[in-house]
Amino acid sequence: MISNHLMIRDYPVDERPRERFKNYGPESLSNQELLALLLRTGTKSQSVLQLAQNLIKEFDGLRMLKDATIEELTKIDGIGQSKAIQILAAVELGRRITNLTFDNRYIIRSPEDAANYMMEEMRFLNQEHFVCLYLNTKNHILYKQTIFIGSLNASIVHPREVFREAVKRSAASFICIHNHPSGDPQPSREDIAVTKRLVECGKLMGVELLDHIIIGEKKYVSLKEKGYL
Incomplete structure (x- = not known):
């Protein structure tokens, strides 16, 4: 000392x-x-x-x-x-x-919960923002992190950036959310490719990707509900 x-x-x-x-x-x-x-x-x-x-x-x-x-x-x-x-x-x-207690934290029970949590923040953005919500074992949100801003591309949204925060926050699982400035939340081929890549990496890391939500103009699409997870 x-x-x-x-x-x-x-x-x-x-x-x-x-x-x-x-x-x-x-x-x-x-x-x-x-x-x-x-x-x-x-x-x-x-x-x-x-x-x-x-x-x-x-x-x-x-x-x-x-x-x-x-x-x-x-x-x-x-x-x-x-x-x-x-x-x-x-x-x-x-x-x-x-x-602080976990009761103060938002709980994700469905794709709608995740979409509602981010809808007002993301639906007016004029660029794509790729955000991860990191959750504990009871699906309370531990942390929200913007991983990338710009057109979504599997080679740009690197799993390293996504899972670095997951490990740092001791997250049990996570949800990816990004917006489509066009207002149409239908997934592109890149959206699907990014999702599948993160699912595979999540299995290796032991941190499950629960869903990938795409935000449009007051509407959303869940890639889990679409069968891509």
Whole structure:
């Protein structure tokens, strides 16, 4: 761990919290170092790491930080209102993430559910957008990702891009959705080719493609219902 008594700039670049965060992820940093990243700067008399350590001591190793007020934080030398607000904003984001439940997430029970989820967002687009909805084992949407923008082509929509997000999100399955700017959702040969390629890759990866939905003008086509999956 970096010493409290030296300034960040005194350390080799690859040992600084920001660089370690980028190279090894946030889990590689201590609470003190994560707080130092939020605070960004120390004072003339103490480094940002010393300031972070003072915060940790004051709030019982972060235990009481979740209930801190601006007034309590600004009593600490080196913590002004701006830094106090940054800290409390981060605490509140953490609280909201912790309180998220799967009940807050949209559930896909049918092709119509998937189409309705994306219809208003996609039906007026003047270019084709290829989007994947990544689902958990109960078909809650974990994440939505636009994979490609432009004319659909099996050689351009590469499975690598699709399954990278699936693995990253620990998805059990996924649904592909893309729009036809013409308003006609009937599948093209390329649409069918892309679908079949993703089905085969999904079998190898253990992440099932549940459907490929094509969005038109207030109407859609499910390639699963058409028998292509």
